[in-house]
Amino acid sequence: MTMIELRNVHKRFDELEVLKGIDLTVEKGEVVIIIGASGSGKSTMLRVINNLEPIQAGEVWVKGIPVHDPKRADEVHRCVGMVFQQFNLFPHLTALANVTLALQKVKKIDAEDARRRGLAALERVGLEDKPESYPSELSGGQQQRVAIARALAMEPDVMLFDEATSALDPELVGEVTGVMRQLAQEGMTMLVVTHEMGFARDVGDRVVFIDEGQIAEQGPPAVLFTSPSNPRTQQFLYRVLNR
Amino acid sequence: MGWQGIFDSSGILFTGFVSTLLLSIASIATGTALGLVVGLLRTARVPALRVPLRVYLEVFRGSPLLVQMLFIYFGAAYLGLRAVETFTAALIALTLYEGALISEIIRAGIEAVPRGQREAARSLGLSRIQIERHVILPQTVPIVLPPLVGQYIGLVKDTALATSIGYFELVREGQAIIDRIGMPIEVFMVVAVIYFVICYPMSLVARRLEMRALHA
Numbered sequence: 393m394t395m396i397e398l399r400n401v402h403k404r405f406d407e408l409e410v411l412k413g414i415d416l417t418v419e420k421g422e423v424v425i426i427i428g429a430s431g432s433g434k435s436t437m438l439r440v441i442n443n444l445e446p447i448q449a450g451e452v453w454v455k456g457i458p459v460h461d462p463k464r465a466d467e468v469h470r471c472v473g474m475v476f477q478q479f480n481l482f483p484h485l486t487a488l489a490n491v492t493l494a495l496q497k498v499k500k501i502d503a504e505d506a507r508r509r510g511l512a513a514l515e516r517v518g519l520e521d522k523p524e525s526y527p528s529e530l531s532g533g534q535q536q537r538v539a540i541a542r543a544l545a546m547e548p549d550v551m552l553f554d555e556a557t558s559a560l561d562p563e564l565v566g567e568v569t570g571v572m573r574q575l576a577q578e579g580m581t582m583l584v585v586t587h588e589m590g591f592a593r594d595v596g597d598r599v600v601f602i603d604e605g606q607i608a609e610q611g612p613p614a615v616l617f618t619s620p621s622n623p624r625t626q627q628f629l630y631r632v633l634n635r
Numbered sequence: 636m637g638w639q640g641i642f643d644s645s646g647i648l649f650t651g652f653v654s655t656l657l658l659s660i661a662s663i664a665t666g667t668a669l670g671l672v673v674g675l676l677r678t679a680r681v682p683a684l685r686v687p688l689r690v691y692l693e694v695f696r697g698s699p700l701l702v703q704m705l706f707i708y709f710g711a712a713y714l715g716l717r718a719v720e721t722f723t724a725a726l727i728a729l730t731l732y733e734g735a736l737i738s739e740i741i742r743a744g745i746e747a748v749p750r751g752q753r754e755a756a757r758s759l760g761l762s763r764i765q766i767e768r769h770v771i772l773p774q775t776v777p778i779v780l781p782p783l784v785g786q787y788i789g790l791v792k793d794t795a796l797a798t799s800i801g802y803f804e805l806v807r808e809g810q811a812i813i814d815r816i817g818m819p820i821e822v823f824m825v826v827a828v829i830y831f832v833i834c835y836p837m838s839l840v841a842r843r844l845e846m847r848a849l850h851a
Contacts, residue, residue, distance in 0.1 A: 444757065470759055470760055476754070480752060482752065482756075482770055484773045493770075494761060497761060498759060521664040537757075
């Protein structure tokens with residue numbers, strides 16, 4: 393079953409064209425890793441899928457919802473969860489309240505049930521002992537795990553990860569990728585923009601290389617990482633793997 | 636005579652104090668409500684409201700409150716509207732004027748909240764109103780509180796302008812005492828102290844709220 397479909401998507405910021413005709417299909421349960429240089433458009437593509445950026449041409453379908461149609465675009469938030477580079481936790485709310493806010497306000501679940509679900513979500517990311525902590529009292533890795541729990545609690549069909557580990561100290565990356573691995577094993581459909589090539593190789597079903605707003609090459613990680621056919625891919629991989 | 640005369644007039648001063656306090660509290664409430672609505676609408680970037688709100692802001696921010704008060708009080712009479720009471724005219728003028736200034740404080744506070752907060756909230760499916768109510772405004776409070784209280788303190792002193800349309804507030808009552816017993820220096824000193832007594836606790840309350848918001 394097709395979960396996400398992008399057809400000839402064009403996105404520009406004023407004069408600068410960031411996405412130059414993207415076609416991409418993601419099946420249910422697939423883990424797609426998106427790699428590319430900074431400014432290549434990979435984050436923009438995720439943001440387009442999640443209705444955070446309007447597009448100028450093309451179509452974006454998520455589970456049958458036309459995200460390119462402004463009248464219906466907001467429906468996408470019912471089935472897509474997103475995790476951001478800067479966590480974007482609500483600083484005035486505790487970890488648990490971050491997770492339960494949308495359960496109560498969007499899903500209209502009563503406080504007690506929301507609390508139960510919130511604690512379960514925190515347990516999934518290994519933070520069942522921190523429900524009353526404020527974001528400022530948590531490490532970066534813990535904050536990002538709360539952000540994942542917050543998205544998971546809404547029971548999304550797709551999870552988008554926009555450089556979820558890029559803002560973390562190196563020793564904290566593992567705890568976040570660990571949660572993401574577990575999620576992939578459970579069969580979650582995932583789109584992951586990352587620079588963690590080890591994670592990409594282990595967890596990805598498919599790797600998509602984006603170059604200057606276009607998909608330059610895609611394929612299984614075993615193929616793309618060992619014998620890329622596009623010279624641009626070769627160049628990019630050579631640079632990131634030989635840092 | 637001497638200070639005894641002022642002491643004998645304390646009842647009149649108290650009436651003035653109450654009038655000033657009433658007008659201040661009423662216009663803080665209405666001015667904040669108006670400022671909040673205008674500030675929210677301006678940050679929401681509703682195309683149809685962009686120009687009207689900007690015109691409102693510039694007109695009321697860019698002209699003297701005294702002129703606005705006279706305009707509303709005498710303008711209403713000139714236009715043949717039912718005579719507006721001095722309190723009402725002063726309240727309307729203060730609301731429009733302070734509302735314009737407060738809307739800018741609110742707007743600056745809302746825009747100081749990182750964009751990612753709104754994006755995370757949208758991703759969770761919260762509606763626009765829910766995002767403002769539960770995510771943005773709570774974070775705006777500690778940012779806007781200090782300038783907002785500064786504005787309120789200014790507002791209390793601005794109520795003195797209502798004396799120009801004949802509203803019997805503190806300055807006007809003080810003037811009445813001077814007309815009877817003289818001693819302008821002493822009387823105005825007492826009037827100034829009474830303004831200070833209203834304003835200083837506001838500074839203290841603001842500081843307390845600010846600390847609490849920071850530690851929440």
